[in-house]
Amino acid sequence: QVQLVESGGGVVQPGRSLRLSCAASAFTFSNYGMHWVRQAPGKGLEWVAVIWNDGNTKYYADSVKGRFTISRDNSKSTLYLQMNSLRAEDTAVYYCARIHCTNGACHLDYWGQGTLVTVSS
Amino acid sequence: QPVLTQSSSASASLGSSVKLTCTLSSGHSSSFIAWHQQQPGKAPRYLMKLESSGTYNKGSGIPDRFSGSSSGADRYLTISNLQSEDEADYYCETWDSNTQVFGGGTKLTVL
Numbered sequence: 001q002v003q004l005v006e007s008g009g010g011v012v013q014p015g016r017s018l019r020l021s022c023a024a025s026a027f028t029f030s031n032y033g034m035h036w037v038r039q040a041p042g043k044g045l046e047w048v049a050v051i052w053n054d055g056n057t058k059y060y061a062d063s064v065k066g067r068f069t070i071s072r073d074n075s076k077s078t079l080y081l082q083m084n085s086l087r088a089e090d091t092a093v094y095y096c097a098r099i100h101c102t103n104g105a106c107h108l109d110y111w112g113q114g115t116l117v118t119v120s121s
Numbered sequence: 122q123p124v125l126t127q128s129s130s131a132s133a134s135l136g137s138s139v140k141l142t143c144t145l146s147s148g149h150s151s152s153f154i155a156w157h158q159q160q161p162g163k164a165p166r167y168l169m170k171l172e173s174s175g176t177y178n179k180g181s182g183i184p185d186r187f188s189g190s191s192s193g194a195d196r197y198l199t200i201s202n203l204q205s206e207d208e209a210d211y212y213c214e215t216w217d218s219n220t221q222v223f224g225g226g227t228k229l230t231v232l
Contacts (some may be wrong), residue, residue, distance in 0.1 A: 001181075035221060045157075045165065045212055047221040059219045095164060102170075106216045107155035109180060111164045 002026050002110045004096050009115030012086055022079040022096030022112055029077035033099035035108060036070060036081050038092035046092075049081065050099070064090075086119045093117075123149035125213050125224035132230040133203055141198045141227050143213030150194035152215050159226075160209040168211075171196050203231050 008020040022034070036048040049060045049070040058070050069082040079096050093114040100109035124146035133139035145152055156168040167180040169189050177189035186201045200207055208231040213224040 037221070037223075044210075044226045045214075045223040047223065050219060050221070057219075061220070097165075100170075105153055107153070107167075107170055107214060108157070108221065109155075109167045111157075111166065113164045 002098065004098065004110060004112035006094065006096055006112045006115040009094065009117045011118045011120060013121050014087060014119055016086055017082070017084045018086065018117060020081040020083065020094055020096075020115060020117070022081075024077045024079065024096075024098075027098070029072075030074040033101070033106070034070075034072065034079045035097045035099060036079075037095045037097055037108075037111075038090075039095070039114075040089075040092045043092075048094070051079070083117070086117075088119050091117060091119045122217050122220070123152060123215055123222055125154065125215060125222060127211075127213060127224040127227045129225065130228045130230070132232055134232045135203055135205065137203055138199060138201045139203060139229065141200075141211050141229065143196045143198075143224050145194040145196070145215070147194075149215075149217075152217075154196045155214045156189065156196075156198045157212045157214060158209045159212065160206065165212065168198070171198075200229075205231055207231055 003025045005023045033052040035050045051058045051070045067085045071080045095114045096112045097108040098110040126144040151173045153172045157165040159165040169177045169179040171177045171189040175191040188199045190197045210226045212226045
């Protein structure tokens with residue numbers, strides 16, 4: 001079955017960088033767009049970024065624009081999130097999720113288990 | 122960009138039914154949404170896609186107890202024969218201009 005496994009989370013000081021990975025399996029990764037979504041402790045879901053299947057089209061939430069970069073390696077079936085200039089408010093569980101589109105209407109259909117990022121001095 | 126509004130909490134008794142609501146903002150009443158369930162301490166799980174017509178398509182393995190319906194700008198998730206494992210946060214989600222939008226979530230308590 002479709003599996004998404006995130007890694008790379010941890011504790012990092014404010015202003016430092018971290019790279020998250022999401023390894024995909026059991027589907028043709030290169031055919032799907034992918035998202036990063038985060039959830040701060042005790043809060044709801046917040047969309048972070050999306051990358052389409054060709055890797056060239058990317059969009060970001062205003063809260064991370066200019067600091068985070070989403071990318072993918074279709075040969076490795078892996079999604080990435082490079083997070084720079086981290087702030088305390090970036091502390092959250094980060095989930096990767098697959099996009100399912102029908103006639104141009106898209107939604108998330110599979111989620112990873114999440115990886116926790118804690119930004120603290 | 123659409124805004125999705127959900128009640129912060131709901132409760133219902135074991136074995137009963139509950140109907141959760143997600144309301145689309147003005148100008149987006151014809152949009153589809155998706156429902157996701159997040160049990161305590163777990164990742165979200167996709168439940169279904171729900172069209173403005175009321176047509177819904179459930180994800181793999183989602184029990185028949187879960188169904189969807191629509192009326193105007195409101196999108197509903199109905200859970201019948203409530204089980205203890207249905208106690209969870211429920212989020213609605215939609216798509217606009219290459220971004221995903223989430224509702225604030227409804228915390229469902231099974232009494």
